[in-house]
Amino acid sequence: MHPLHNADKPRCTxxxxxxxxxxxxxxxxxxxxxxxxxxxxxxxxxxxxxxxxWKTVLHKREAFRKVFHGFDPRxxxxxxxxxLAAALENPAIIRNRLKVQSAVRNARAFLSVQxxxxxxxxxxxDFTEGRVIRNHWARADQVPAATPLSxxxxxxxxxxxxxxxxxxxxxxxxxAAGVVNDxxxxxxxxxxxxxxxxxxx
Numbered sequence: 097m098h099p100l101h102n103a104d105k106p107r108c109t110x111x112x113x114x115x116x117x118x119x120x121x122x123x124x125x126x127x128x129x130x131x132x133x134x135x136x137x138x139x140x141x142x143x144x145x146x147x148x149x150w151k152t153v154l155h156k157r158e159a160f161r162k163v164f165h166g167f168d169p170r171x172x173x174x175x176x177x178x179x180l181a182a183a184l185e186n187p188a189i190i191r192n193r194l195k196v197q198s199a200v201r202n203a204r205a206f207l208s209v210q211x212x213x214x215x216x217x218x219x220x221x222d223f224t225e226g227r228v229i230r231n232h233w234a235r236a237d238q239v240p241a242a243t244p245l246s247x248x249x250x251x252x253x254x255x256x257x258x259x260x261x262x263x264x265x266x267x268x269x270x271x272a273a274g275v276v277n278d279x280x281x282x283x284x285x286x287x288x289x290x291x292x293x294x295x296x297x
Contacts, residue, residue, distance in 0.1 A: 108283045109236050116154055126289050128228055128274035132216045136206055137167035138269040140199050143260035144190045145268065152190070159188035164199060169210075172203035198259040205257040220275065223249055229276040230290055239278050242267045 111117035129135060141160060145153045153160075163183050165171035183189065183196050206216055213219045223245060233239050246267035253261040271278045279286035 105284045106282045107285070108280050110150075112151075114151060117151055120154055122285065125272055126274050126277050126279050126285060128289075128292055129272075130217050130221075132210065133167055133169075135216050135220065135273065136169045136172075136203070137161075138272050139202060139206070139258075139261075140164060140167060140172075142265050142269045142272070143198055143202065144192070144195050146195070146260055146262075146265055148190065150268075156189055159186070163189055169203040169206045172199055173207055175200050175203075195260060202258050202260070205253075209256055220249070220270075220273075223252075224275055228274060228289075228292075231276065231278050232281050233278060234281050236280065239280075240267070243276075245276070246270060 107118070108121060111121040129138075141153050141157060144160070161167060163186060165175075180196055180200065184191050184193060209216050209219050229245065231239075242263040246263045249270065250261055250263040250266040253266065267276075270276045274289065274292075277286065277289050279289060
């Protein structure tokens, strides 16, 4: 884990001074992902982020983990009406009925993609032929909210039955999961992530 107290490390601006955001930025965001359980976690959390800040969602992540069975898509796909009703009464998460219902719908769609393609990971990385998109943004205002890549991913996910997967949400989880390296060029993680050997395990 990178030392969060080290003020000498230049970072992206979006984590601010929040310790949890800094830890997420330093340890997770932008690292190329090849784990289906983690893919489902990012899909679920980014769907709940729609219209809200990532900081809000991140501070509720452990509560989401408990409610949604450790982000196990098989268990989420089988959640009962009683469990969903309890989730909507749980103040520790974001209590939005459409988003809670979409978690179950997306879990079922996720399992369908796994059955069809072998893994969700293979499905997503095929959009870039297994390559990381290495951007070189100098300023935060240069980083796009969506791209033609996220447009294609959004369209494909919607066609497979996913909801809350608009192009902006899709770009957010492509950034989070390292399909795109959008750390700013002055950020110490930009070069570290670019040094990670590309490709699937």
